[in-house]
Amino acid sequence: MLNTRVLGVVASVLIALIIGLVAPFAGLPQQGHWILATVIVTLGFWIFRPGGLPFMAGGSLLLAGCLIFGLKYNVVAAGFISPAVWVLIPALYFGFVLQKTGLGKRIAYLVLKSFEPSWLSMAVSWFIIGIALSALTPSITVRIAIVMPIAVSVVEACKQAPHSKGSAFITIIAWAMCLFPGTGWLTGSLTGPIMLGFLPAELKGMATFDSWFQILALPWLLITVIFIVLIYLTMRPKEAIGIPRDTFRAQYAALGPVTRDEKVAIAILIGSLIMFTTEKMHGIPTAAVALMALALLIIFKIIAVPEVSTGVNWDVIMFFGVAISLSPIFVNAKVSDWIVPILQPNLMSLAENPLAFLLVTTFGIMAIRFIDVPWGFSTIALTVPILIPVFNQFGIHPLVASMAYIVGINFFLLSYQQPFTLMAEGMMQGKGWAPHHVTLAGVSYIISVVVALLISMPYWRMIGVIR
Incomplete structure (x- = not known):
């Protein structure tokens, strides 16, 4: 190897x-x-x-x-002065706080103990957990670190054999809920700050918290729900789940009373979410709110001084900063000027029909993900300038056109294409899904995306983001 x-x-x-x-x-x-x-x-x-x-x-x-x-320093390091990175850094600390205080685990068990155990309620529980954790941190890595050990414990409590349909059902839905629901709003997933960083300067102002939610919340809700339904139909075991409700109640009780750190953390994180959603009213940008929340977490000693350097993965921050710098690098090195005329004629002809444009570009990005493994970032950086004429000439909002990129970032058909799949597999140590379950889930994701695009098209026309 x-x-x-x-x-x-x-x-x-x-x-x-x-x-x-x-x-x-x-x-x-x-x-x-x-x-x-x-x-x-x-x-x-x-x-x-x-x-x-x-x-x-x-x-x-x-x-x-x-x-x-x-190339000049201000071009090469452009990603590190992007607002995307200054949302990303506090966001990773938010995830660290969820883990450190135990707040993330408490939220998960609170939801699980609220339902009578069944295969259907298990799927609904993971859906609610995914939304709740996405509201508190955009860090998918942290959500997976919180959720997957709990999912494995559920597999064991249900006495499901490793790589069985039951273990795959539980772990795949739990994993997917760490990725999909939060994509529907700007700070619900790292996809939001990443796409904000990649957008050309003249389009960045169109990617606000409000516009992202208005345009992308519906399709990603549809993708999430349709995906859950397809996994339920294809992987749900025939036998009953076989786990008493008291199991989750006991695990929640074992967490003990809510601590002072949990109370402070939840207050700061919910306050940040409220500020994110009301940006139009107060005018404070998302990055400023995120940085203020980080400052409060340090001031109230939820994040201790030694944890400032160890609490987040600075290698990941470096990666995203460099990746976001690719767009201005390609522009200044004239690579974008070279590639856009090659792509533009075919894409512009498709843009006359927004549905055809989105379907072709979405499947194109999916295909490229077999080669461009690190979330397709180099492909995004190379082709994102095309969004300018797509908007100016055909009136397709940049966030609508970005749907192809966002779908591509979350795409998987084989484990190697999605780093978060590999992360979850490492944590489960062979107790979750089998490789063929990943492919089946990937096909379910593709079907969910196509159906969501078909349903979202008339909605986008109605709200005026497609001419």
Whole structure:
């Protein structure tokens, strides 16, 4: 496996050298060729990660390479001054607080103990838990870290064998609820800050908390509900769930009384959510609210001084900052000017029919995700300038057009395509789903997306975000 990973990096380096030295792409300046080569080397390190190298290794190569080949510091590091990163950093601390205080686990068991156990109530419970945790932190990593150990304990309590339909039903729905519901609002998932960072400067002002919720809440609610229904129909065991209600009550009671830290944390997090949703009234941007909440968590000592450096994964922050920088890097190196005329004729012809445009671009991004593994970020950065003429000429709102990218970020059909799948599998240690369950769930996701797009189209026309 290590040799395969090393060979993958070596192959990316060789491809990059050919691009840089031969300059095969007509119309792309020499600087653009070397920048494209640098990005390919970076992707090689991000995808294959030989020896478990952190994302920072590839990110540092990208920043260094772009500086070497003539780009300015303010371009290369543009992602780190983006509001997206300054929402991301407090958001990761919010997740850390949910774990540290036990608040996330308390919310999960509070919901689970509120229903009479059945396969249907189990699905409903995970749905509610997913929404509740998404409201408190956009960190999917934290949500998975909270939810998956509980899901495994439920599998064991229900006496479901590893890789059985029952274990897959419980764990896949629990995992999916960490990803899908929160995508419907700007701060419910890291997808929100990420897409905000990728959007061209002239379109960023259109991606507010209110506009994101108005445009994307319905399709992602539909995707979530349809996905749950499909998993319920295909993976639900025939026998009863076989777990007494007192099981969850006992586990909730074992958490003890609500602590002072939990009370302070929930007050700050709910206060932040209220401020996010009322931005039109007070005018304070989302990043400022998130940073104020972080300051309060430190002032009230919910986050201790040593935890400022250890409470979040700074490698992930580095990765997102560098990834968001790809858009201005491609623009300034003229890579975007080279690729847009190639893509524009076909996409512009499709944009006359918004449904055809969304379906084709969505399936295109899904297909690219088999190669562009790190959430498709390089593809987004390379093609996102196309959203400007799509909006100006055809009146398709950037957040509607971004649906293809957002679907692609959450896409999975095989485990390697979704880092959050690999994370959950590592935590479950073989006690959850089997590989074929992941593929079945991926097909269910694709069906959910198509149905959601079909239903959302008349809604988008009604609210005026499609001309």
